[in-house]
Amino acid sequence: MAEFSIRLDDLGYEVAGRPVLSGITLHSPARRIGVVGRNGSGKSTLARLLAGLLKPTSGQVRIAGIDPIRDRRAALETVGILFQNPEHQIIFPHVGEEIAFGLRQQGLNKAEAARRGQAMLQSFGKAHWTDAPVSALSQGQKHLVCMMAVLAMRPQLMILDEPFAGLDIPTRRQLARHLDRSGTRLIHISHDPGDLAGYDHLFWLDRGRIMAEGAAAPLLADFTAEMIRQGDLDDIADLAG
Numbered sequence: 001m002a003e004f005s006i007r008l009d010d011l012g013y014e015v016a017g018r019p020v021l022s023g024i025t026l027h028s029p030a031r032r033i034g035v036v037g038r039n040g041s042g043k044s045t046l047a048r049l050l051a052g053l054l055k056p057t058s059g060q061v062r063i064a065g066i067d068p069i070r071d072r073r074a075a076l077e078t079v080g081i082l083f084q085n086p087e088h089q090i091i092f093p094h095v096g097e098e099i100a101f102g103l104r105q106q107g108l109n110k111a112e113a114a115r116r117g118q119a120m121l122q123s124f125g126k127a128h129w130t131d132a133p134v135s136a137l138s139q140g141q142k143h144l145v146c147m148m149a150v151l152a153m154r155p156q157l158m159i160l161d162e163p164f165a166g167l168d169i170p171t172r173r174q175l176a177r178h179l180d181r182s183g184t185r186l187i188h189i190s191h192d193p194g195d196l197a198g199y200d201h202l203f204w205l206d207r208g209r210i211m212a213e214g215a216a217a218p219l220l221a222d223f224t225a226e227m228i229r230q231g232d233l234d235d236i237a238d239l240a241g
């Protein structure tokens with residue numbers, strides 16, 4: 001089997017003629033890739049392009065050879081995405097049906113989707129959540145539901161768009177441990193260097209461009225120093241700029 005690869009070639013995304021991302025070239029066979037960048041650097045846009053939820057205005061995305069925009073069916077089998085806000089992901093009132101939904105999209109019949117969903121809940125010790133209303137869950141528990149729903153689809157690659165923001169330290173650690181245990185490849189996009197320590201290969205996104213790439217420790221040290229420098233300098237009013 002050919003090696004799994006992620007290739008972004010001269011990827012660009014514009015809104016009303018204004019570049020949000022430009023000249024993004026990223027090739028990496030690493031299992032755990034991190035993308036770090038400050039607010040507004042284009043992280044969520046990049047996550048959506050990777051998952052095939054946005055169409056690039058230039059360049060191309062290939063995940064294991066698949067163009068996630070043109071080949072939606074293959075993309076559903078290959079790439080999963082976890083958003084920052086579980087409310088943007090969850091559409092069903094009960095946990096079991098939420099987890100079964102993606103599996104139905106992948107073509108499983110109702111009984112098979114329910115069975116696989118139940119097995120996923122069981123593997124997380126949450127079999128009793130099947131009929132639980134999502135509205136009764138805490139924010140961390142909703143994140144876990146989203147994670148289980150995506151993992152149940154057995155993606156080869158999971159895109160994480162700051163899914164741990166706003167969660168307390170124990171919850172973040174537990175969710176990160178579940179992800180590690182799943183063994184899935186990750187592209188984790190975050191403004192928080194703490195999320196990405198120990199990742200195999202890092203990219204630093206700045207104002208829609210890749211400013212640096214390399215090993216986690218030196219890149220995160222440089223990023224943190226630069227963020228502190230910028231924090232000492234700029235005014236909050238500059239953030240939109």
Ligand SMILES: Nc1ncnc2c1ncn2[C@@H]1O[C@H](COP(=O)(O)OP(=O)(O)OP(=O)(O)O)[C@@H](O)[C@H]1O
Nearest residue numbers: 015020037038039040041042043044045046191240
């Ligand atoms: N559909 C859109 N319409 C207008 N502007 C957009 C659109 N999508 C992205 N942008 C702009 O592009 C820039 C990057 O947005 P994006 O959400 O990708 O950044 P981000 O790094 O995820 O930010 P944050 O960390 O604050 O969530 C921002 O200035 C944003 O306002």
